[in-house]
Amino acid sequence: xxxxxxxxxxxxxxxxxxxxxxxxxxxxxxxxxxxxxxxxxxxxxxxxxxxxxxxxxxxxxxxxxxxxxxxxxxxxxxxxxxxxxxxxxxxxxxxxxxxxxxxxxxxxxxxxxxxxxxxxxxxxxxxxxxxxxxxxxxxxxxxxxxxxxxxxxxxxxxxxxxxxxxxxxxxxxxxxxxxxxxxxxxxxxxxxxxxxxxxxxxxxxxxxxxxxxxxxxxxxxxxxxxxxxxxxxxxxxxxxxxxxxxxxxxxxxxxxxxxxxxxxxxxxxxxxxxxxxxxxxxxxxxxxxxxxxxxxxxxxxxxxxxxxxxxxxxxxxxxxxxxxxxxxxxxxxxxxxxxxxxxxxxxxxxxxxxxxxxxxxxxxxxxxxxxxxxxxxxxxxxxxxxxxxxxxxxxxxxxxxxxxxxxxxxxxxxxxxxxxxxxxxxxxxxxxxxxxxxxxxxxxxxxxxxxxxxxxxxxxxxxxxxxxxxxxxxxxxxxxxxxxxxxxxxxxxxxxxxxxxxxxxxxxxxxxxxxxxxxxxxxxxxxxxxxxxxxxxxxxxxxxxxxxxxxxxxxxxxxxxxxxxxxxxxxxxx
Numbered sequence: 001x002x003x004x005x006x007x008x009x010x011x012x013x014x015x016x017x018x019x020x021x022x023x024x025x026x027x028x029x030x031x032x033x034x035x036x037x038x039x040x041x042x043x044x045x046x047x048x049x050x051x052x053x054x055x056x057x058x059x060x061x062x063x064x065x066x067x068x069x070x071x072x073x074x075x076x077x078x079x080x081x082x083x084x085x086x087x088x089x090x091x092x093x094x095x096x097x098x099x100x101x102x103x104x105x106x107x108x109x110x111x112x113x114x115x116x117x118x119x120x121x122x123x124x125x126x127x128x129x130x131x132x133x134x135x136x137x138x139x140x141x142x143x144x145x146x147x148x149x150x151x152x153x154x155x156x157x158x159x160x161x162x163x164x165x166x167x168x169x170x171x172x173x174x175x176x177x178x179x180x181x182x183x184x185x186x187x188x189x190x191x192x193x194x195x196x197x198x199x200x201x202x203x204x205x206x207x208x209x210x211x212x213x214x215x216x217x218x219x220x221x222x223x224x225x226x227x228x229x230x231x232x233x234x235x236x237x238x239x240x241x242x243x244x245x246x247x248x249x250x251x252x253x254x255x256x257x258x259x260x261x262x263x264x265x266x267x268x269x270x271x272x273x274x275x276x277x278x279x280x281x282x283x284x285x286x287x288x289x290x291x292x293x294x295x296x297x298x299x300x301x302x303x304x305x306x307x308x309x310x311x312x313x314x315x316x317x318x319x320x321x322x323x324x325x326x327x328x329x330x331x332x333x334x335x336x337x338x339x340x341x342x343x344x345x346x347x348x349x350x351x352x353x354x355x356x357x358x359x360x361x362x363x364x365x366x367x368x369x370x371x372x373x374x375x376x377x378x379x380x381x382x383x384x385x386x387x388x389x390x391x392x393x394x395x396x397x398x399x400x401x402x403x404x405x406x407x408x409x410x411x412x413x414x415x416x417x418x419x420x421x422x423x424x425x426x427x428x429x430x431x432x433x434x435x436x437x438x439x440x441x442x443x444x445x446x447x448x449x450x451x452x453x454x455x456x457x458x459x460x461x462x463x464x465x466x467x468x469x470x471x472x473x474x475x476x477x478x479x480x481x482x483x484x485x486x487x488x489x490x491x492x493x494x495x496x497x498x499x500x501x502x503x504x505x506x507x508x509x510x511x512x513x514x515x516x517x518x519x520x521x522x523x524x525x526x527x528x529x530x531x532x533x534x535x536x537x538x539x540x541x542x543x544x545x546x547x548x549x550x551x552x553x554x555x556x557x558x559x560x561x562x563x564x565x566x567x568x569x570x571x572x573x574x
Contacts, residue, residue, distance in 0.1 A: 054145045055183030057167050058211030060160060060174075062220040063253075063432055067151065068160055069174075074123035074147035077132060082116050083139040092137050096120065099131045122165045123147045148174075150265035156223050158259050158278035159216075159377065159430060162268045171268070171276055173214065173430070176378045180434050180442075183211035212442060215432045217253040222246055222551050226256040229546045230525070234260040237530035237539055243280040243409045244543070246551060249417035249513060249522040251447040252426035254375075255551075257281075282379040284406040285528070288492030288536070289343045289474075290511050291402030293419060296340050296465060298363040299351050301458045307337040307465065311347045318346040320397030325349055340465045341473030343489060345401045352400035357388040360400055366453045367415040368425050369407055373450070375428045383407045402492055409524050412511050415453075417522040419466070420486075420513040423459040425450040467516045478512055478541040480549045486519075487512025487544065489536035494529070505529050510540035514548040520555050523547055 060069045077100075081089070093107045100121050110118050123145060124132070132140070148163045161172020169178035186208035226244045234242045239260070246256035263275040277283070299305045316330025327344050339347030352360050364370065370385030384406030391399070398404040410428060418425045427448040434443040454462075466486035469475040474489040490509035493501040509526045513519040525540040525547075533539050 053186035053206075053208050054167065055185055055208035056146060056210040057148060057163065057183065058181040058213045060181075061213060061215045062218050062223070063216060064219065065215070066220045068156065068216070068218075068220070070149040070151055071146040072149045074145055075129045075142040076122045076145050077120045077124055077129075078141055078143060079111060079118055079120050080116055080139045080141075081111050081113055081118060084111065088138065092140070095135050095137065096132070099135070100124070100128060152220070153264045153266060154262050155220070155227060156218055156256075156258065157262050157265050158276065158280075159218065159257055160265060162265050172278075172378070173216075176376070177214055177431070177434075180214065181211040184209040210437050212437070213435045215435065217248075217255065217430050217432050218257070219255045221554055223256040223258065225550045225554070226547055227258045227262075229543050230258050230260060233525075233527060233530075233539065233543045237527060237533060239527045239530045241274075241279055241283070241528035243283070243524075243526045244547070245280055245409055245413040245522075245524050246547065247413050247417055247428060247522045249420035249519050250426070252414070252417070252428045253432075253447075254428055254430045255521065257430070278377065278379055279528075280409040281375060281377060282381050283408065283528075284381060284383060285408075285507050285526070286405060286492045286495070287402040287407050287412060287509065288490035288507065289345075289402055290412060290488045290490035290509050290536070291405065291407070292340060292343065292348050292400065293416065293462060293466070293488055293511075294363050294367055294369075295348050295352050295355070295360065295400040296336075297367075297419070297454050297458060297462050298355055298359055299336070300461050301363070301454045302355060302359060304354055305336045305351065307461065308335045310335055311339055311344075311350050313339070313344050313346045313350075316346070318349065318397075320349060321393035323394045323397065325397050337465055337468060338473075340488075341468045343469075343474045345397075348400050349397040352396055357391055357396060360396075361385070361388050363453075364399075364405070366425070366451065367411075367418060368450065368453075369405065369411050369415070373410060373414055373428055375410060376431045376445070380410070381408060383411055402490060409526050412509070412526075413522055413524040416488075416511045416513060416524070418453045419459050419462050420519040420522050421459070422456040423452055423454040425453050463513075463516065466512070470512070470516075474537045475510065475512070475541050477537055478510060478545045478548075480514070480545055483514055483549060483552060484516035485512050485514040485544075485548060486516045487541070489541060491534060491536045506534040508534050508536040508539040510536050510544045512541075512544050512548070514552055520552050521548065523551075 056071055059067050061067055089111045093104050093111060096102065096107055097104045102121065110120060148167060159172055161169065161174040163169050163174045167182060169175040169181060174181065186206045226246050230242050230244045242260040244258050245254065247254055257280050259279040261275045263271040310333050313327060313331035313334050315332055316327045318325045325345055327346050331342065331344055334342065334344060334347055364385055370383050372380050372382045395404055414425060414428055427450055429445050431445055433441050435441055463486050466488055467484065470478045470485050470487050475487050478485055478487050488511055492507040494505040494507060496502050507526060507528055508530050511524045513522045523544050525543040527539055530539045
């Protein structure tokens with residue numbers, strides 16, 4: 001009986017194990033047949049990390065191929081929230097908050113997402129990377145990316161602009177040419193070990209396409225000279241703002257463009273809109289007496305006056321409708337040439353009355369005022385010019401001397417360049433060419449003639465008048481030793497918000513070119529609300545003098561060196 005019971009128990013146990021083995025076998029068959037792909041996928045996800053491979057952003061160069069931007073390596077921190085327990089997440093939040101200077105609420109929101117991959121912070125500093133590594137938090141990792149850097153900090157900041165943490169352009173050329181600079185992202189499947197640490201091994205990979213490079217017309221040396229002198233004047237005269245443009249008058253190439261206030265491109269997060277604004281192309285102001293070049297050009301081109309024709313300047317007071325027009329210094333009889341040299345408002349107004357509103361307006365438009373010039377920078381405005389039908393009875397005494405009009409520094413530089421180059425209005429531009437990473441030119445800009453403004457003969461005569469302004473007139477502080485120049489001063493009262501002109505707020509300007517014969521550069525200098533001095537001939541003309549002297553010397557030396565190198569090559573070939 002005992003043996004029989006024992007046998008039955010053994011049989012039951014055997015049958016149990018047999019059934020268990022059959023169930024296990026069937027389970028294995030089921031898994032291998034029906035669940036293998038699903039489980040393999042889970043395994044792959046546990047050991048694979050999908051990550052975007054960032055392209056290298058294109059470099060921005062000056063015209064001499066000196067880099068204005070760099071791409072520096074930087075590590076970005078990610079987490080795998082689905083692999084972390086709630087306890088791990090809470091600990092990570094507490095530890096990372098101080099190290100990364102991130103709020104706990106921000107980290108909590110990200111780590112408690114049901115995600116296999118999520119960024120915690122992009123492009124950490126070296127110190128941050130080291131501190132995070134010391135914490136040894138599981139399920140965190142780093143991906144190597146690049147961080148945009150600007151080696152020249154403040155130089156040409158409003159032109160170049162900046163790119164954000166995701167390497168997308170946000171201001172300036174970085175923004176307007178982002179489609180060329182940013183490239184196309186790739187992707188890769190990284191292998192991970194059992195601890196979920198990323199290994200630098202790719203299972204699959206699609207290579208990114210790097211961005212294209214941009215070559216500017218800006219010359220880094222010229223830009224530095226212009227900014228150096230503008231900064232001095234800006235601080236010396238406690239100005240509200242300031243702008244300078246250095247242009248090749250024959251081609252329209254912008255060699256330098258700067259504004260104050262400015263900012264460090266590497267510290268763009270806390271920069272104000274005022275600092276980012278490219279005043280040279282987007283600030284509207286009444287130009288004052290620099291605008292008299294339009295009236296002078298119109299009178300000569302229309303053959304209504306010769307340089308020595310006499311004009312009575314009413315001893316400093318002249319009624320136009322119900323308004324009394326004044327000269328800053330009373331004059332009697334002046335020649336047309338002297339009217340420009342001494343910047344007589346009354347003399348200029350009388351010339352304008354002789355020509356009539358329609359003729360004055362015609363030449364204002366011919367010189368490019370009231371329209372965008374088409375520069376390849378974001379933010380250019382067209383200015384403000386009234387058609388003659390909207391002129392008041394006093395407009396004929398205001399517009400020809402630079403009142404009741406709104407212009408930009410760029411428009412003034414282009415207009416004066418038309419005098420310097422023999423009468424041609426050229427399209428200004430800052431992009432010389434765009435190249436791919438193999439150095440092939442994808443897009444190239446060339447000088448573009450907008451239109452002829454005046455004849456070569458008229459331009460030469462106006463240029464001679466402007467030479468007289470520097471040698472004998474209001475622009476004497478622009479004189480340089482061993483180098484002739486031509487230019488025009490401007491001192492414009494600013495409009496008050498409630499209407500009427502201010503008696504203590506001015507725009508001080510000087511526009512000029514050098515040398516006077518065969519000019520190399522056109523320069524405009526403009527200071528907004530300089531104090532205590534505010535005359536263009538006192539405040540802006542010396543800036544022109546310093547910039548022109550150094551820039552012309554630099555460009556001529558550079559040209560001479562280039563010519564000599566070419567001659568040496570020819571000699572070697574022969």
